[in-house]
Amino acid sequence: MPDAAAQPPAATLSLSARLALGITALLVVGGLALALAAFAYGRTAARDAFDRLLVGAANDIASAIAVENGQVVVALPVSAFELLALAQDDRIAYQVRDVDGRVLTGYPDLPRPPEGARFYDAPFRGEPARYLRLTRRFAERAVSGSVEVTVGQTLRARTDLAYDITRKALYGLAVGGIAMLALALLVVRSALRPLDRLARELSQRDPQDLTPLVASPPREVAPMVGAVNGFMARLDKQLDILRNLISDTAHQLRTPVAALRAQADLALSEKDPVRRARAVERIHKRSLSLGRLLDQMLSHALVVHRTGSIRRERVDLRDVALDLVEAGDHPALAAGTRLTLAIGDRPVPVLADPLSLREAASNLLSNALNHGHPPITIGTSVEGGMHLLWILDAGPGPSDTVRAALGQRFQRSAASSGQSAGLGLAISRSVAEAYGGCLRFDPVPGGFRAALVLPAEGGAS
Missing domain, CATH: 3.30.450 (Beta-Lactamase)
Structure with missing residues (x-):
């Protein structure tokens, strides 16, 4: 039985028929x-x-x-x-x-x-x-x-x-009415011809072609064409996310999966219990690294999807910073590491998805905990008309060469290092750019600062 959702919508009267009836x-x-x-x-x-x-x-x-x-x-x-x-x-x-x-x-x-x-x-x-x-x-x-x-x-x-007078007048009215109706139908068909062209162009398109329509429609049809182009742009963005996820999965999982298979083959053929235990330990580490890679890849796809599809809300960056400090359950938070909060009394509002902002800020904090030096400070500020959520650690920060590459995807290979999938800062950067901002890394007096820079609520796009 065919899927009901796949069935075309029930046909209704065409615009020409409705206008003709009217x-x-x-x-x-x-x-x-x-x-x-x-x-x-x-x-x-x-x-x-x-x-x-x-x-x-x-x-x-x-x-x-x-x-x-x-x-x-x-x-x-x-x-x-x-x-x-x-x-x-x-x-x-x-x-x-x-x-x-x-x-x-x-x-x-x-x-x-x-x-x-x-x-x-x-x-x-x-x-x-x-x-x-x-x-x-x-x-x-x-x-x-x-x-x-x-x-x-x-x-x-x-x-x-x-x-007799009435009958003759009605004959004239009937002839005139039929002529007016015929002319009106011709005018209606001519006026609706741009819709036929748009429908023909859409029906003849390749399913993968999501480029905007370049037709020059009448003023009344232009909003519909704009809405279709906007929808296709959003759909193309979501398909890009899916294509990137598939490409990244195929590219990044091939090496760790092959390594796991090789380690498992060695463990199966190893007779020495000590060597077999070491092989099992390496398999365990590789599995943990692969799990972190999958988690970050899925998180990246989810966050990018949400930034393009979830309706934006008014979010106070102070609340995001406060949630990070109060959670206190970050995986990289070592015993005795102290987080401090530096937020003011004035709101720092932006228009964004709260979940995506928390994920981006959490990744910045994870980067500071893994590669920076305590103490770690989480704060918000307003600088140059932009609203900032920043993480400050006491370390010197990376070199200029490394800093220029921060935020790019897969900067560290999970298969080789076993420590990071290299997607955390990429997630933060994607979130910032999705809301019209950027990711900024600056050496400041007393340490190194990584910041989400976002437009103020009234200037968010």
């Missing part, structure tokens, strides 16, 4: 809003157009009203009904009332308008209709007052015209 949703919402606006406009336009027909018909009827022999008479003009007949499917309603309110002609049961209204909506024989109320004033000896003309029309033609 644009489509935006166009749909906008289209609905425009459709409602188009329908409202269509209704208004249809109403205004057919209201003008009502006005024309009512004016024609009103102009045909006259007074004869003291009576109001109406000769309905054909032109009024010709105007209203432009809406062929609609039913027509009309009514003329004299100054006394009597119906002179037309439908007697037409609904009355609201007070002061000119246009109004009301049913006509069970069907929605639109009415116009118009008055004509007479001021004669026999007739004085207002004659009221009411003209109505059902709403079929108005509704058809409103729907």
Whole structure:
């Protein structure tokens, strides 16, 4: 069964699909809003157009009203009904009332308008209709007052015209929306093309190629490219640590392992008990030396790994110095050797990994105990804007030639000397450089000083 962790992540919608869905949703919402606006406009336009027909018909009827022999008479003009007949499917309603309110002609049961209204909506024989109320004033000896003309029309033609206007507007919106969506998809694909190039470049790379991407991405993609380059740089650094560990292991263990094998062969073939005991003793020493070599190689790999992967914390170098003194269990600490502490009242903060700093300081102390002269002093100070954790012994220190090589890896061979793997100071140097500092060896009045020199907390990088 394949490992679940090796399976690719579940596929999700692509950026193009998400943008297409978003644009489509935006166009749909906008289209609905425009459709409602188009329908409202269509209704208004249809109403205004057919209201003008009502006005024309009512004016024609009103102009045909006259007074004869003291009576109001109406000769309905054909032109009024010709105007209203432009809406062929609609039913027509009309009514003329004299100054006394009597119906002179037309439908007697037409609904009355609201007070002061000119246009109004009301049913006509069970069907929605639109009415116009118009008055004509007479001021004669026999007739004085207002004659009221009411003209109505059902709403079929108005509704058809409103729907026709809306339908044509929606056709235009649909064509425009499809064109906008197609153009938007082309623009999106063009905008996302740099991502395709980056993906293609990464997929075609050799697995061992961790060099930074040299593409010139758009401003929005540049942070992602920077993050990928940073990740590959960290990964390359970790792979360098692994390669160095493998190389060092193959190079440094070959000689001591061969020596152990030779000593073991001699011990097996030796008949003399005394010589056999000496061979076993040499095997034991070689084993201890090999164990120290392995410990320091693993410590070096661990410390270098932590400096590149563990999040940095605020560490007071005085606490590191105090831990070294209070521990009192250093392997090289001989009986009667006294450690003194020289720290001030002011904090000496740096940004680093506490465990890596303690390992680096412990190696400096081990070097002073093994090669220096008591008394040994552990202290902290601030010099030239840098924060120092130093180990001072009373010895003269090594020569200039040896001092120039201090901190380099495998300066002493565990296979030849049996005393040191030569990695202690290399660990200290790696830690100092990882946090933007250095390892400094100085002859000072009263002895020789080895110091971790690190930037202050605000200047650490």
